[in-house]
Every structure is written in structure tokens, then in C-alpha cells.
Amino acid sequence: MQDQRLKDFLKEFIISDSQLQELYKRFTSEIQKGLTLATHQQADIKCYMTYVQDLPTGDEKGNYLALDLGGTNFRVLRVSLQGHHEAQIDSKVYVVDKELMTGHGTKLFDHIANCLAEFVDEHALNDQHLPLGFTFSFPCVQVGLTEALLTRWTKGFRCAGVEQEDVGRLLKEAIARRGDLEIDVMALLNDTTGTLMSCAHRNPECRIGVIIGTGCNACYVERVENADLLEPEYKVDKPNILVNTEWGAFGESGKLEFVRTDYDRKVDKDSLNRGGQLFEKMISGMYLGELVRLVLADAITQNLIFVRSGEKQRLTNILKDNAGCVETRFISEIENDTFPAFLQTRNILKELLGLENVSVEDCQKLKYICECISKRAANLVAVGISGLINKIAEPHVVVGVDGSVYRLHPHFDTYLREAMQKLVNPKINYELMLSEDGSGRGAALVAAVASKN
Ligand code: BGC
Numbered sequence: 001m002q003d004q005r006l007k008d009f010l011k012e013f014i015i016s017d018s019q020l021q022e023l024y025k026r027f028t029s030e031i032q033k034g035l036t037l038a039t040h041q042q043a044d045i046k047c048y049m050t051y052v053q054d055l056p057t058g059d060e061k062g063n064y065l066a067l068d069l070g071g072t073n074f075r076v077l078r079v080s081l082q083g084h085h086e087a088q089i090d091s092k093v094y095v096v097d098k099e100l101m102t103g104h105g106t107k108l109f110d111h112i113a114n115c116l117a118e119f120v121d122e123h124a125l126n127d128q129h130l131p132l133g134f135t136f137s138f139p140c141v142q143v144g145l146t147e148a149l150l151t152r153w154t155k156g157f158r159c160a161g162v163e164q165e166d167v168g169r170l171l172k173e174a175i176a177r178r179g180d181l182e183i184d185v186m187a188l189l190n191d192t193t194g195t196l197m198s199c200a201h202r203n204p205e206c207r208i209g210v211i212i213g214t215g216c217n218a219c220y221v222e223r224v225e226n227a228d229l230l231e232p233e234y235k236v237d238k239p240n241i242l243v244n245t246e247w248g249a250f251g252e253s254g255k256l257e258f259v260r261t262d263y264d265r266k267v268d269k270d271s272l273n274r275g276g277q278l279f280e281k282m283i284s285g286m287y288l289g290e291l292v293r294l295v296l297a298d299a300i301t302q303n304l305i306f307v308r309s310g311e312k313q314r315l316t317n318i319l320k321d322n323a324g325c326v327e328t329r330f331i332s333e334i335e336n337d338t339f340p341a342f343l344q345t346r347n348i349l350k351e352l353l354g355l356e357n358v359s360v361e362d363c364q365k366l367k368y369i370c371e372c373i374s375k376r377a378a379n380l381v382a383v384g385i386s387g388l389i390n391k392i393a394e395p396h397v398v399v400g401v402d403g404s405v406y407r408l409h410p411h412f413d414t415y416l417r418e419a420m421q422k423l424v425n426p427k428i429n430y431e432l433m434l435s436e437d438g439s440g441r442g443a444a445l446v447a448a449v450a451s452k453n
Helices: 004-009 017-035 098-102 105-122 167-178 191-202 262-269 285-301 312-321 328-336 343-353 360-392 404-408 412-421 438-452
Strands: 061-069 074-082 087-094 131-136 140-144 147-150 184-189 206-212 216-223 240-244 396-402 429-434
Touching: 004 285, 004 360, 017 360, 061 105, 061 438, 074 105, 074 438, 087 105, 087 438, 098 105, 105 167, 131 167, 131 191, 131 438, 147 167, 167 184, 184 191, 184 438, 191 206, 191 216, 191 240, 191 396, 191 438, 206 360, 206 404, 206 438, 216 360, 262 285, 285 312, 285 328, 285 360, 285 404, 312 343, 328 343, 328 360, 328 404, 343 360, 360 396, 360 412, 396 404, 404 412, 412 429
Parallel strands: 061 131, 131 184, 206 396, 396 429
Antiparallel strands: 061 074, 074 087, 140 147, 206 216, 216 240
């Protein structure tokens, strides 16, 4: 892409090396603050204890149920752990519509219990009294493995009556209201914890689980002596504890202002959780499409793209009036498209804006806009992962990664590695590993490991 004016316009999305280093410094300091009792309250990154202290050995066996709420879909799963690092999974996706996402919590939990009952029925599991792991992917203060108080909703959920409540209790109550299910809720966990457990099940050197999907977050293995928030009795027998960082909240006390743009501020202002999850809002699938929508509308207004169409007003109106119309998967499709045909890009532009006969140059420009936004996201994730790898400081660290952005975007992994190269201690070897169903297999593993203790 040669257009200097467009390059200048997008400059604020390019993270320079010195900004990357500064972000790294601020990130690691926030992690430390979160871990330390005296500063925990003020920390953006809370570093919550998960009460998971054992990684799986791979020998785990047994049948489990799992629930997965908080990603792209709500799912119920049956997981059969078979030893030898193997697991077999059946699952079903259920719809959670906007009304449920923003209605009263009782309705949401009743829906979850109903889907669970339907699944149990369909799989004839009624008499088996299976233990259940609940992957609940929102920030929670865990009181133990089966008690977790929701700190705040994220990612477009906002159900009344759930914040500060124990989501384990809410689930058990909904199950009890039905009266026909016999299920033991054995563990509550975050999807990042599930990802870490699931990857460790296949590769024992896994120490970090990352989600880059609808939301963004990471969990890692910390030594108990560094975990100030952990009660002393958990420090006697076990050397480690999994920590759910909730790094999506980074920036809430102003630490990201030097890289945030007015587009980021607008995305935040229009969100359900204003002022919250500012790091996440620069990275995750729920927001990347929105950033492209806003940037593209401005670029059109400033005569930087689609000038030949002579339809500036119509195009900007469509973009400005239709929040959510640029889906994050479009970014992946556009960045995956090939010069000079740009077939995917043309299809998207026709569908989205009714534009036809778009020039090759305009397709290249749109691709460049997408690249700037997704590269910035990858740079930010790199700051987080590198910070954790260097903190763990083992000679070889495996990182399990999952989430729709990471899976679907054609170059996210490459952008991520490029930036990590600049930040990870060169003495440490690291590996990024694609996670296989962390929320399902991981939930079963947490339940399995818990029942061993
Ligand atoms: C939540 C995290 C979750 C992440 C990825 C964030 O919005 O706060 O708990 O791990 O999304 O799903």
C-alpha cells in the first residue's frame, strides 16, 4: 500500500518499538500490583486465584459434564477422559440471545439448567450422576474451586442480580428449581484456565493459557510464594497455583492512554461496560470490527478511500448508522485475500456498502486499514504473553492459545510472534500451541484433578 496520506492517517495505530517497551513495563508492573496484597485493590490486572494447583498428568479418566458460557457460543459438553492424554467430546451449542444476555440473571441460569437437562436427556445420562465443570468466562473472585463471585460482566452480557453473587450457587439453584437433575457442580473455572489445563493435558510444559476471542485474557502458573492473596493453607503441600490474570482490564487507570485513539474511546463509550476492559477493547473479536467500521467511516469522510465512487455521504451514513455491521471475521477474510483479484473483499464491500467495481487500490487500502488494527491487537497480546513468559522464567515455556480471532485470522499468529521476538528474554525458548477445546476438556480436567484431592 503506497498511499502516504492513508499511511499518515493510520499512524496512531502503529505501535513503535519504544511504545512496545513502555507497554511491557507498565503491564508487568500491573501484574505485580495485582499479585501483591497491599496494592491489589488499585491494580488494573487483578490476578485472581483459581484454586487450581495441579496440572493434569494425562492419566485422568472418567466421564464429566461441562458447561461453557462466555465465548461465541453457549455449549453443553460431555467429556470422556480416557487416560494416555486422550479425551473424547460430544457437545451441543445452544443459543443465548440478546434478551437473555441483558435480562435478569435468574432467566439466564434457568436457561442454562434447561439446556443442560435437554442435553442430559438426549444423551441418556440421567442416572449417571456425572460431575460437572462450569467454564464461566467472566472475571470472578474465587473463594474456592466451587465458589466464584462475579466481579463484573464483560463482552455484552449484563444480567441483573449476578454481580457479586456466587455463580456456582446460582447454577445449583437453577438446577434445583427444575428438580429433575442430579448433578454435582465440582468446579468453576475461567476459559483461560480451561485452555491451560487442556494444553497441559497434551503437553506437560504448558504454563500459560490465552484466549483471543470475543474477549481476551490469560491464565498462568505462579509459584505459591508469589501469590500474596492465597491463604496460607494452600501453600503447604503444593508449589504452584494457576492465576487468572484478567488482563483485559489493563488500562482502566489510564496506563494505555498514550496508545489509545479517539476510535478506542468511541468504542468504549458505546459499550455496555464503559471505562472497563480497555485492553480487551483494543484486541478482541467483540471490538475489532467496530474499530474498522469507525476508522473506515472517517477515512471515507477525509477522501482517503472510495473517492471514485462519489458516494461519500451514503457510504459514511451506512457505516455510522449500523453499529456492528463490520464483523470481525471480515477482517480475517480481507487480510486473507489476494492481490489483484480481491474476490472476498469485493464480496464484502458489495454486501456491506453496496459497492461494485471497486479499484484494486481501494481494496489494498482497506486491507491496510485492517492490518493496522489487527497488528496493533497482536502487539498488545505480545506484551501480555511475553510478560508472563519472562515472569515464569523457565528455560522452555509452552503457551496454549485459543479464541476465534487467533484461530480465524490468517496472520495474527505471525504478527504476535514478530512482536514477542522483541520482548521475550532470549534465553527462554517458547512455543505457541493451538488449544483443543479448552473450555470443555479443561473443565473436565479441573473437575478430575479436584476429585483426586
Ligand atoms: C473475561 C475473561 C475471559 C475473556 C475471554 C473477558 O471478557 O473477563 O474472564 O477469560 O473475556 O473469554
